[in-house]
Amino acid sequence: MTSISNSSINASHEEIAANPLFIWSVTAVAALGGLLFGFDTAIISGALPFLREQFSLNELMQGWVVSSILLGCGAGALIAGRLSNPFGRKKLLIVCALFFALAGIGTGLANSVHVLIAFRILGGVAVGIAAMVSPMYIAEISPANIRGRLVTMYQLAIVCGILLAFLSGYLLSDFGLSSWRAMFISQALPALAFLFTLFFVPESPRWLVMMNRHDEAEAILESVGGKKHAEQEIGKIKESFSLNETTSWKVLLQKDNLKIIMIGVTVAVFSQITGINSILYYAPIIFERTGSGMDSALLQTLGIGLTNFLFTLVALWLIDKTGRRSLLLGGTMLMAIFLSILAYCFNAKILEGPWIFLCLMGYIASFAATLGPVTWVYLSEVFPNQIRAQALAIATLALWLANFAATFTFPMLLGGIGDAATMGLNGILCLIFFAFIILKLHETKGKSLETIQQENHL
Numbered sequence: 001m002t003s004i005s006n007s008s009i010n011a012s013h014e015e016i017a018a019n020p021l022f023i024w025s026v027t028a029v030a031a032l033g034g035l036l037f038g039f040d041t042a043i044i045s046g047a048l049p050f051l052r053e054q055f056s057l058n059e060l061m062q063g064w065v066v067s068s069i070l071l072g073c074g075a076g077a078l079i080a081g082r083l084s085n086p087f088g089r090k091k092l093l094i095v096c097a098l099f100f101a102l103a104g105i106g107t108g109l110a111n112s113v114h115v116l117i118a119f120r121i122l123g124g125v126a127v128g129i130a131a132m133v134s135p136m137y138i139a140e141i142s143p144a145n146i147r148g149r150l151v152t153m154y155q156l157a158i159v160c161g162i163l164l165a166f167l168s169g170y171l172l173s174d175f176g177l178s179s180w181r182a183m184f185i186s187q188a189l190p191a192l193a194f195l196f197t198l199f200f201v202p203e204s205p206r207w208l209v210m211m212n213r214h215d216e217a218e219a220i221l222e223s224v225g226g227k228k229h230a231e232q233e234i235g236k237i238k239e240s241f242s243l244n245e246t247t248s249w250k251v252l253l254q255k256d257n258l259k260i261i262m263i264g265v266t267v268a269v270f271s272q273i274t275g276i277n278s279i280l281y282y283a284p285i286i287f288e289r290t291g292s293g294m295d296s297a298l299l300q301t302l303g304i305g306l307t308n309f310l311f312t313l314v315a316l317w318l319i320d321k322t323g324r325r326s327l328l329l330g331g332t333m334l335m336a337i338f339l340s341i342l343a344y345c346f347n348a349k350i351l352e353g354p355w356i357f358l359c360l361m362g363y364i365a366s367f368a369a370t371l372g373p374v375t376w377v378y379l380s381e382v383f384p385n386q387i388r389a390q391a392l393a394i395a396t397l398a399l400w401l402a403n404f405a406a407t408f409t410f411p412m413l414l415g416g417i418g419d420a421a422t423m424g425l426n427g428i429l430c431l432i433f434f435a436f437i438i439l440k441l442h443e444t445k446g447k448s449l450e451t452i453q454q455e456n457h458l
Contacts, residue, residue: 022223023142027150029201030137031157032194033093033130036100038161039168039187040123041069042280042305046169047180054177055113059415063408065117070404072121074397076128081393088211089137089204092129097195099126104187108180123187124400131376132396136388139380140206143225144448148319151380155373156316159308161190162280166305206385206449209237236450240385251387252394261391263440264379268399270433271375274335275426276367277403278410279360280304286360286419300357307361311368323445324374325437331370332434338363339427347420375399381444384453 044051044066051057051065076096084092103123110116135154142150165183172182205224208217214234221230251257279286287300318327342359345351383391413422444452 019223019225023146023150023225026141026201027138027153029194029197030093030134031154032190032197033096033134034154034157035161035164036097036187036191036194037127037130037134038158038163039165039190040100040103040127040161041277042162042165043168043183043187044069044120045280046166046173047183050173050177050180051113051116054180057113059411061113063411065113065120067404067408068117069120069124069127070400070407072124072126073128073131073400073403074124075121076125076130077132077393077396077400078128079125080129080132080396081390084133084136084389084393085207085210088207089133089140090198090201092133093137094195094198096126096129096133097191097198099123099129100191100194101188104184104191108182108185128396128400131399132389132392135376135380136392137204139377139449140204140388141202141220141224143229144451145446146320147381148324148377148445149316151377152312152316152319152373155376156309156312159305159312159368159372163302163305163309164190166302170302205233206237206388209234210241210385214238233448236448237385240450240453252390257384257387257391260382260384261394264382264391264395265398266436267375267378267441268395269402270429270436271371272399272402273406273426274332274367274371274430274433275339275363275406275423276372278406278426279363280308287357303357304360304364307364308368308372311365312373314369315373318369319373319377320445323443324378325441325443327370327374328437328441329434331366331374332430332437334366335363335371336427336430336434338366339423339430343420343424343427346418346423378441378444381449381452385449 048062048066052062055061055065057065080092099122103119103126106119107116107123110119135151138151138154139147168183168186172186173179175182202220202223203216205217205220208214208220217237218230218234221233224230225233252261315327338359342356342363345355345359350356379392379395383395410422413425417425442455447455
């Protein structure tokens with residue numbers, strides 16, 4: 001296999017982008033996909049208590065209503081993996097925005113639980129497309145030295161969406177049994193804003209190179225970082241695509257590519273099975289089990305969303321300073337500690353007072369400052385240019401299947417083995433992931449996508 005030239009690998013870090021307004025504006029638009037991702041997946045948290053009463057849902061059906069969106073997410077990842085190369089990143093994001101708007105309105109107007117689930121799955125398709133294409137697009141247009149912060153903007157948008165969903169759940173809960181309808185329909189507004197702003201952003205320059213549209217790609221790179229940046233990058237990008245003559249799925253089975261795909265899949269899976277989405281989606285139910293009333297549970301859930309947002313800002317500050325690997329190690333260890341304390345509190349029946357709430361805040365803060373944003377950053381930058389779309393589709397599909405399994409089984413685990421054992425199990429999974437990070441993950445901070453590609457093949 002041909003190697004990228006040594007001059008490309010050893011190139012010094014780029015200066016900050018010559019046109020920061022352009023790159024941050026484009027990133028903000030792409031990150032709106034993350035805001036809708038967060039809103040669509042988290043709005044169920046505030047709606048679930050009302051849905052449970054309206055449709056008389058048992059534990060099994062609660063799990064299905066909450067997790068059905070995740071099957072759509074998996075389908076969306078496959079669609080994005082198949083279509084993002086032939087049609088481009090931007091066109092798929094436009095389709096994604098339309099799906100978000102239709103899903104919000106359709107779910108809010110549903111007259112049966114089956115119709116509601118069908119539109120939840122459609123919303124999941126939109127989430128699956130956004131989860132793969134938005135961070136990939138941001139990574140492909142970003143300068144190496146600020147790529148971590150720019151992709152973290154996507155995670156920040158996700159937690160803003162989650163916070164907005166929790167806030168909507170709290171503010172719209174006064175509409176009685178039909179409050180859940182207003183919660184879901186409110187999603188259409190940010191979806192339409194996403195759709196409108198997408199018409200003002202360019203296509204990914206790396207996709208344009210793949211399509212042999214080199215002049216267009218170079219013009220966009222010049223808008224990002226100036227003429228010198230564009231001249232340097234366009235050569236490296238062309239060379240990276242010359243490493244393979246085909247983008248066939250068979251290329252994924254080559255030894256070097258398969259190894260990095262398996263590492264990416266493992267990171268994706270552990271980001272979900274360590275408990276985060278179970279706690280976010282079922283937060284009001286968890287707080288109810290500690291004796292909190294509905295209003296108090298929704299307000300505490302809003303506190304979780306605010307903590308998630310604030311500590312993602314910490315990640316935005318740290319990710320290009322500390323690096324990806326160090327943040328993952330620190331985060332998984334802190335998450336394990338807080339989950340262990342939660343398990344002890346539930347086992348010892350220490351349910352009154354602030355302890356459960358504070359431990360959940362600590363767990364959320366640890367995830368938000370580390371594993372939450374780093375997962376998307378790492379997945380968006382670790383795969384080679386030639387197979388990025390297909391490999392990211394596989395990793396994203398694995399992420400959603402893991403999310404589905406964790407979310408669907410969570411209420412049954414609470415009812416079966418109990419709160420303490422469920423929290424303890426998630427803590428053990430954090431420790432297993434900690435060991436994997438030590439053994440298998442390399443740092444990618446400050447390196448161009450082409451340099452990361454070359455190092456993964458050494």
